Amino acid sequence: MTDKFILWLAAVFILVTAALFSLQGWLVQTLGVHFEVLVTGNIVMALITLISYSLNRKGMKAENPNVFVRSVYASTLAKLMLCAIGIIIYVLMNRSAVSKATVFLLMFFYLVYTVFETMHLYRISIKQKKS
DSSP states (O other): OOSSHHHHHHHHHHHHHHHHHHTHHHIIIIIOOOHHHHHHHHHHHHHHHHHHHHHHHHHHHSSSHHHHHHHHHHHHHHHHHHHHHHHHHHHHHTGGGOOHHHHHHHHHHHHHHHHHHHHHHHHHHHHHHHO
16 A cells, blocks of 8 residues: 555544544434443444555556456445444344444544545546546
């Protein structure tokens, strides 16, 4: 990974983490979220995105363009399934006190990291077509 994706991913991670910590009081008091779950979800989504990106970059280097398409679909589906599994574990562990806001924020993290990764891959594919 010679491109700057890792730095951009770190910037997005830090931005989301900073937003969480700066809004912690409001999130906990007003929305009743489980803050530890949100922080853990953010860390996990950043790590999954890093792994997914490396797999997609390998798919971009393949001669068959279908390999790249399959790798993007597979990584997006895998991220979604891992996010769903994490949410299911959260719900099962906190049956009596499940916070819907926590679940929606976790899905928002999935959306943020997936859009970020897809935009970055799109830029790289455009650069490869030009050269």
